[in-house]
Amino acid sequence: xxxxxxxxxxARSWAGVRMALATVVSTWGSAPRPRGSHLLVHExxxxxxxxxxxxxxADIMAVAAEVIAGAPFALRRYxxxxxxxxxxxxxCGGEIAVMVQPVxxxxxxxxxxxxIAAARGEGKALEVxxxxxxxxxxxxxxxxAFINRYEPPRRLLIVGAVQIAQVLAGxxxxxxxxxxxxxxxxxxxxxxxxxGVTLDDRWPDEAVEALRPDGATxxxxxxxxPKIDDAALIAALRxxxxxxxxxxxxxxxxxxxxxxxxxxxxxxxxxxxxxxxxDIGAVGPAEIALSIAAGMxxxxxxxx
Numbered sequence: 001x002x003x004x005x006x007x008x009x010x011a012r013s014w015a016g017v018r019m020a021l022a023t024v025v026s027t028w029g030s031a032p033r034p035r036g037s038h039l040l041v042h043e044x045x046x047x048x049x050x051x052x053x054x055x056x057x058a059d060i061m062a063v064a065a066e067v068i069a070g071a072p073f074a075l076r077r078y079x080x081x082x083x084x085x086x087x088x089x090x091x092c093g094g095e096i097a098v099m100v101q102p103v104x105x106x107x108x109x110x111x112x113x114x115x116i117a118a119a120r121g122e123g124k125a126l127e128v129x130x131x132x133x134x135x136x137x138x139x140x141x142x143x144x145a146f147i148n149r150y151e152p153p154r155r156l157l158i159v160g161a162v163q164i165a166q167v168l169a170g171x172x173x174x175x176x177x178x179x180x181x182x183x184x185x186x187x188x189x190x191x192x193x194x195x196g197v198t199l200d201d202r203w204p205d206e207a208v209e210a211l212r213p214d215g216a217t218x219x220x221x222x223x224x225x226p227k228i229d230d231a232a233l234i235a236a237l238r239x240x241x242x243x244x245x246x247x248x249x250x251x252x253x254x255x256x257x258x259x260x261x262x263x264x265x266x267x268x269x270x271x272x273x274x275x276x277x278x279d280i281g282a283v284g285p286a287e288i289a290l291s292i293a294a295g296m297x298x299x300x301x302x303x304x
Contacts, residue, residue, distance in 0.1 A: 003037075003176055004036070004037065004038045004049065004150065005153060005176065006048050006049060007021075007038040007039070007040045007048050007049040008113055008116055008117055008120075008150075010040055010042075010048035010049075011040055011103065011110070011113040012113050012114065012117065014040075014042055015110060015113075017042060017043050017044075018043040018068045018102075018103070018104075019040060019041060019042055019043065019068065019102075019103035020040075020041045020063075020064035020065075020067040020068045020100055020101065020102055020103060021038060021039075021040055021041075021100070021101050021102075021103050021107075021108045022038065022039040022040075022041070022051050022060045022063075022064060022098050022099065022100045022101075023036065023037070023038050023051070023098065023099050023100075023101070023130075023146075023148065024036060024037045024051050024052075024096055024097070024098055025075070025097050025098065025099045025130075025132070025146045026096070026097040027095070027096050027097075028079070028095040028096075029095055032052050032053040032055060032096075033050055033051055033052055033053055033096070036148045036149070037049070037050065037051050038051070039051045039057065039060060039061075039064075040103075041061055041064035041065070041068065043068050045061075045065075047061060047064075051096070051098050052078075052096060052098075055078075056076075056078050056096070056098070059076070059078075060076065060098055060100060063076060063100045064100050067100050067101070067102050068102065072135065073099065073100060073101045073102065073107055073134075073135025074099070074100045075097060075098070075099050075100075075132065076097070076098050076099075076100070077095070077096070077097045077098075078095065078096055078097075078098070079095030079096075099130065099132065099135070099146070101130070101135045101137065102135075106135075106136060107135050107136060107137065108130075108137045109137065109138075112128055112137060112139070115139060116128070116150045119150065119152075120150065120151075120152050120153055123152045123212060123214040123216070124152060125149055125150060125151050125152060126139065126149075126150045127139070127147055127148070127149050127150075128147070128148050128150070129141060129142040129145040129146070129147050130142070130145055130146045130147075130148070131144075131145055132144075132145070132146055151216055152214055152215070152216040153178060153216065154175075154176070154177045154178070154216045154217070154218075154300055155177065155178045155179070155180070155211075155213070155216065155217045155218070156168075156169075156172045156177050156178070156179045156180070156217070156218045156219075156220065156296065157179075157180050157182060157207075157208060157211060157213065157217065157218070157219045157220070157232075157236070157241075158179060158180070158181045158182065158220050158222060159182045159183070159204045159208075159219065159220065159221040159222060159223060159228060159229060159232040160182075160183055160188075160221060160222035160223030160224070160225075160228060160229065160247075161181050161182075161183035161185070161188035161189045161190075161193065161194065161199075162188070162222050162223065162224075163285040164222050164247065164285045164288050164289050164292075165181055165194075165222050165289075166193060166194060166285075167285055167286050167289035167290075168220070168222075168289040168292055168293060169181060169194055169197045171289060171290065171293040172293065172296075173196070173197075175293070175297065177218075177296075178198075179197055179198065180197075180198045180199075180200050180207075180211065181194050181197055181198070181199055181200070182200045182201075182202065182204050182207045182208070182232070183200075183201065183204075183223065183228070184201055184202065184203050184204070184228070186201060189201055203228075203231065204221075204228055204229070204231050204232035204235070205231035205232060205234065205235045207232075208232050208235035208236055208239065209235045209239065212239060213235075213236055213239045213240065213241035213242075214239075214240060214241070214242070215240060215241075215242040216242055216300060217241045217242055217243075218241065218242060218243035218244075218245070218296045218299070218300060219232065219233070219236035219241045219243070219244050219245075220243075220244075220245045220246070220247075220276060220292055220296070221233055221245070221246045221247065222247045222276075224247065224248065226256070226259060229246060229256075230256070230259055230260060233246060233256075233260060233272060234260065234263050234264060237264055237268045237269075237271060237272070238264075238268075242299060242300050243273070243295070243296050243299035243300055244271055244272050244273065245272065245273040245274065245276035245277065245292060245295060245296070246272055246273070246274045246275075246276055247274075247275065247276050247288075247292075248274060248275055248276075249275060250274075250275065252274075253272075253274035253275060256272075256274060257269050257272075257274075260272075273295055273299075276291075276292045276295065277290075277291030277292035277293075277294065277295040278291050278294045278295045278298070279291070280294070
């Protein structure tokens with residue numbers, strides 16, 4: 001899954017100027033960036049995003065400058081077997097194909113950025129098809145086209161403003177996942193403990209329902225208080241969250257399952273990862289938070 005949030009934001013803020021959009025349309029082997037990744041180039045040379053983590057950016061930006069100046073769209077391939085790969089710095093064992101289009105009505109229409117942002121704001125995915133013979137993109141189906149699917153933005157709703165939550169919120173920030181910490185206990189939920197994080201002091205079921213979790217949303221309960229955690233889990237599972245996890249031992253999770261059975265089906269309860277996270281033998285808040293972050297990333301990359 002490509003993370004193009006910053007590119008979409010930059011394209012909308014740069015509206016009205018000439019730009020070129022580079023996109024990874026195919027990958028082989030250990031390619032450094034996934035299919036669908038963007039690099040946006042402004043007419044003054046500024047850029048946002050990445051198509052290779054730095055390996056071929058300089059060459060692609062040179063192509064982008066030509067496209068901005070009026071050259072037709074271009075398709076470039078880079079691989080370890082090509083001399084060009086070594087010249088631009090792609091000796092890492094992978095191969096990529098990158099398309100460079102003008103941001104214009106006859107290329108990647110600027111209106112598409114607004115459509116992508118609107119869909120994502122509603123928690124929906126949007127597919128954009130590009131004809132690789134003409135370089136024109138559209139939300140309409142096109143035969144033999146490259147399809148780029150823009151998923152809703154990933155979110156994390158943490159229930160329980162405990163120490164693990166402080167570390168987990170920081171990890172989520174580094175992963176580019178928007179985070180909300182939910183806890184009706186005011187002493188726990190303070191800006192000093194969670195700088196730069198959205199805080200919500202409503203009861204968790206009310207907060208989770210209002211935030212409308214979707215397949216790109218993770219909900220993790222950490223309070224250890226059934227009055228707080230159980231209501232949040234019920235709301236998350238009924239709302240269709242992509243990852244639902246609860247802190248606690250196997251014994252406490254068995255008790256949790258018994259409590260939840262009054263409101264949920266066995267199939268719904270089975271979706272709760274408990275104990276939360278990947279088993280890495282975690283000890284202490286930081287390692288537990290790391291295991292939960294890993295479980296969340298795995299689930300959001302592999303929705304069921």
